[in-house]
Amino acid sequence: MNILLSPFQKSGALTLNYLQQLGTFMIMVLTIPITLYKISYRQTIQSLYDTAVRAMPIVLMTGLFVGAIMVIQMGFYVRSYQINDAMGWGVGMLTLREINPLMVALMFSGRIGAFNCAELGTMSQRDQIIALRLLNINPIPYLVTPRLIGSMVMIVALMMMAHLIAIITALITGRFLLNLPYITFLSSFYDYIQPEDLTVGIIKAISFGAIISLISSFYGLYTNKTIRQKIATTVLISCSGIFLIDFLINQLIP
Amino acid sequence: MIAFFRALGHLVFYANTQTNGVNKLLLQTTLSLFKSPPKIKTILKESTYLGPGSLIFITITMGMLGMLLVTQLGYQAKELIGSANEIGGPFLQLMIREFGPFVTGMMIATRSTTGIAAEIADMKQQEQIDLMILNNIDPIPQLVHPRMIAGIITLPIITIYATAITITAGMLTAQYLFHVSPDTFINMQFVEPVDLIQGMVKTTLISVYLPIIGCYAGLQAKPHTTGIGQATTRGVVMGLSAVGLIDLGGGLIIFWLAG
Numbered sequence: 001m002n003i004l005l006s007p008f009q010k011s012g013a014l015t016l017n018y019l020q021q022l023g024t025f026m027i028m029v030l031t032i033p034i035t036l037y038k039i040s041y042r043q044t045i046q047s048l049y050d051t052a053v054r055a056m057p058i059v060l061m062t063g064l065f066v067g068a069i070m071v072i073q074m075g076f077y078v079r080s081y082q083i084n085d086a087m088g089w090g091v092g093m094l095t096l097r098e099i100n101p102l103m104v105a106l107m108f109s110g111r112i113g114a115f116n117c118a119e120l121g122t123m124s125q126r127d128q129i130i131a132l133r134l135l136n137i138n139p140i141p142y143l144v145t146p147r148l149i150g151s152m153v154m155i156v157a158l159m160m161m162a163h164l165i166a167i168i169t170a171l172i173t174g175r176f177l178l179n180l181p182y183i184t185f186l187s188s189f190y191d192y193i194q195p196e197d198l199t200v201g202i203i204k205a206i207s208f209g210a211i212i213s214l215i216s217s218f219y220g221l222y223t224n225k226t227i228r229q230k231i232a233t234t235v236l237i238s239c240s241g242i243f244l245i246d247f248l249i250n251q252l253i254p
Numbered sequence: 255m256i257a258f259f260r261a262l263g264h265l266v267f268y269a270n271t272q273t274n275g276v277n278k279l280l281l282q283t284t285l286s287l288f289k290s291p292p293k294i295k296t297i298l299k300e301s302t303y304l305g306p307g308s309l310i311f312i313t314i315t316m317g318m319l320g321m322l323l324v325t326q327l328g329y330q331a332k333e334l335i336g337s338a339n340e341i342g343g344p345f346l347q348l349m350i351r352e353f354g355p356f357v358t359g360m361m362i363a364t365r366s367t368t369g370i371a372a373e374i375a376d377m378k379q380q381e382q383i384d385l386m387i388l389n390n391i392d393p394i395p396q397l398v399h400p401r402m403i404a405g406i407i408t409l410p411i412i413t414i415y416a417t418a419i420t421i422t423a424g425m426l427t428a429q430y431l432f433h434v435s436p437d438t439f440i441n442m443q444f445v446e447p448v449d450l451i452q453g454m455v456k457t458t459l460i461s462v463y464l465p466i467i468g469c470y471a472g473l474q475a476k477p478h479t480t481g482i483g484q485a486t487t488r489g490v491v492m493g494l495s496a497v498g499l500i501d502l503g504g505g506l507i508i509f510w511l512a513g
Contacts, residue, residue, distance in 0.1 A: 118487070
């Protein structure tokens with residue numbers, strides 16, 4: 001009888017566990033707007049500073065890679081069909097709208113998400129969260145909301161820098177690899193790229209930043225695992241969430 | 255301005271040190287591979303972690319990637335040409351040549367490289383590696399060899415599986431969203447041997463380097479409480495940068511050779 005029942009038992013336990021985690025996550029998310037007036041300004045500034053400084057080198061490197069890779073991959077088409085005009089449009093469109101937000105967010109989840117999760121996980125493991133509660137400080141406006149604001153603001157700022165670096169790299173790579181004059185690239189970029197391409201990228205980046213910081217804070221604070229498992233789960237769930245949100249936004253804003 | 259150049263110099267110096275470290279570990283591992291071959295059992299264990307362990311994750315993320323790429327390409331094609339019938343060929347070519355190895359490599363770096371780094375950093379923190387050295391056991395054959403061989407065996411298979419999943423997801427999306435039949439979508443005219451070679455070269459290099467980077471980041475961990483977190487972060491960052499660098503370098507070399 002035990003053998004027959006054990007799969008049901010296991011699946012039931014798993015479902016209950018997932019529902020409990022989802023409930024805790026929703027409570028955490030809903031507590032953020034309610035306790036917004038209690039936000040710690042010092043922690044917010046610290047978080048903005050930390051996020052930007054930690055993620056800047058890797059994000060700039062991403063911009064470098066994205067610009068060069070896009071030019072090389074477009075270069076195969078440009079060389080075989082002799083369409084020099086399409087270079088600025090193709091590279092600019094794909095970079096601003098799709099590839100740069102996605103790559104910056106993946107890098108961000110590896111750098112900032114993992115770091116947030118390790119930091120908060122260490123704090124909760126050493127009972128510092130209980131100490132905060134004893135001092136009548138709510139951990140959500142003190143720890144979670146500043147990190148949320150930090151990543152939502154700074155991912156956009158860093159993505160803008162990555163856009164700039166990517167386009168400069170694309171210009172230089174196109175000039176030296178394909179003998180494409182700067183003015184051809186820039187004029188096709190100027191003619192075909194609309195402001196809404198940039199806006200879609202910014203909307204995507206803000207959502208990615210929010211999901212990365214919320215998931216990393218949740219797994220750092222509220223789950224009973226070792227730090228190693230917490231970091232692994234954070235990065236996994238963030239990556240899946242980034243792809244899911246990207247797909248949804250593409251469906252909503254064609 | 256000077257601060258910017260100072261930061262740039264620090265970055266270049268740091269990247270150079272880490273690259274040298276990884277290459278040195280790769281060389282050491284390859285040289286001592288024939289002296290003391292690893293056990294089959296440990297290789298199987300590591301292969302199980304690297305291969306079947308990441309199937310669900312790879313399926314979800316790569317399926318999403320296929321859906322969103324086809325959606326994006328389809329809307330652009332509708333705007334430019336008027337119909338989305340032609341998107342199959344360029345999509346297959348880009349997938350085999352570029353996005354298959356690149357995005358799968360990034361996913362493997364976020365899952366498996368961090369896992370390896372955290373595991374070895376944990377051993378380092380509990381002083382197990384120091385104990386090995388004290389007992390005159392070389393840690394490299396024990397720790398690095400099985401992971402490297404498992405990576406070389408399993409990661410190419412995972413990449414092929416991921417590319418197939420992406421193409422399937424793209425095919426279904428094209429059928430339901432743009433009414434392109436699968437026969438029209440699977441259009442192999444664009445795919446040339448050069449594209450296949452480019453994808454294979456990138457996949458092989460990524461499969462060799464990612465496990466080694468995980469081991470390197472784990473072995474470099476400092477033996478205090480934040481060591482595991484630092485090793486994991488470093489593993490992610492180095493893995494993702496290595497995937498970008500390999501992709502860029504492979505594309506550049508093939509572009510020059512094919513032209």
